[in-house]
């Protein structure tokens with residue numbers, strides 16, 4: 001190992017892998033190739049050859065291009081740049097939008113087959129739907145929040161792909177116009193570490209500079225930084241959130257997921273008086289989606305580990321008399337429930353609907369185990385990582401839950417990310 005690092009090799013790219021890289025083989029070994037498209041033959045520079053089972057490479061030129069190849073939507077990430085200087089965060093920007101969605105579909109299906117062991121299932125016919133307006137905008141102008149980094153020379157920009165090296169860029173085409181305009185790309189921020197640029201509803205964008213060296217305290221591990229409140233609107237409803245707290249990134253994602261959850265919840269299985277849950281509830285977006293679908297008297301609790309988000313959820317859910325928000329880690333919350341519930345509580349919980357929208361790592365074994373013990377009537381799983389979702393799904397399937405429907409949305413055009421919403425019920 002080490003002898004091929006930096007050398008250029010010819011590769012035939014046959015497939016796409018989770019993470020948005022192409023898959024090729026070199027002397028029988030898997031090589032993950034950035035900036036290529038399945039079906040292409042490319043010249044690529046080996047960038048990592050220290051792993052026993054796979055290597056990595058970066059495309060430097062294309063010998064036989066895919067019919068889906070397009071000029072990159074972001075010059076700062078284009079093939080014409082040296083791989084080390086290509087901006088990260090737009091790894092599908094050289095592929096036409098419908099084909100990006102086809103590749104995302106393939107990754108979802110592959111994950112479901114490999115990790116959830118689904119075969120012969122209607123979920124394997126899933127399509128990845130565009131968000132309304134994205135095709136007309138060529139998939140640009142959707143990012144409502146951007147995290148930039150600052151190097152020791154004060155240069156502000158994104159990291160280069162797969163690195164922690166700051167790249168100077170003149171523009172941010174995936175960002176909304178307000179976020180792009182507010183981003184301090186041509187400033188030197190000496191002493192700063194990073195910059196968050198956040199859309200502020202209809203009032204433009206905010207810039208939050210993180211500069212621990214200048215006296216700003218880095219929050220202790222596990223404690224999210226505290227910011228000022230902003231207001232986001234979804235349909236007729238307003239949500240207050242902390243500027244540094246979680247909110248869906250695509251400017252139409254909150255509305256898209258609200259609609260998906262509302263449509264996919266199975267009405268016949270929904271009991272508005274049952275102890276319904278919105279796990280990983282953030283500021284109450286999906287709790288409100290459920291309440292708006294089934295009525296202001298719907299009983300539902302949002303469970304969220306960030307205390308500031310829970311505080312905002314309490315405020316955002318004030319129209320719903322029986323909606324509550326608690327600060328807790330989901331694993332601990334469910335564990336405590338299982339320890340303290342009576343057999344009558346168990347019976348009631350079996351009528352409950354649970355929305356679950358975990359971070360990229362997924363819900364994980366312990367949370368899924370608790371859900372299997374609790375046996376809710378239906379689970380609506382909102383997934384931002386197909387592999388983590390498929391792992392959780394495999395455990396749920398083995399525990400007696402069946403995937404009833406699956407939809408997917410391209411909430412992150414020109415990146416490899418994709419969102420899926422699945423409904424499960426006991427078999």
Ligand SMILES: C[S@@+](CC[C@H](N)C(=O)[O-])C[C@H]1O[C@@H](n2cnc3c(N)ncnc32)[C@H](O)[C@@H]1O
Pocket residue numbers: 246247248280281282283284285286303304305306309328329330331357358359384
């Ligand atoms: C993908 S976001 C979803 C938030 C919300 N459903 C929405 O759509 O706005 C995941 C949320 O889970 C929270 N979170 C992360 N780990 C958690 C845990 N172990 N227990 C509870 N909440 C957690 C994060 O703070 C974040 O708000």
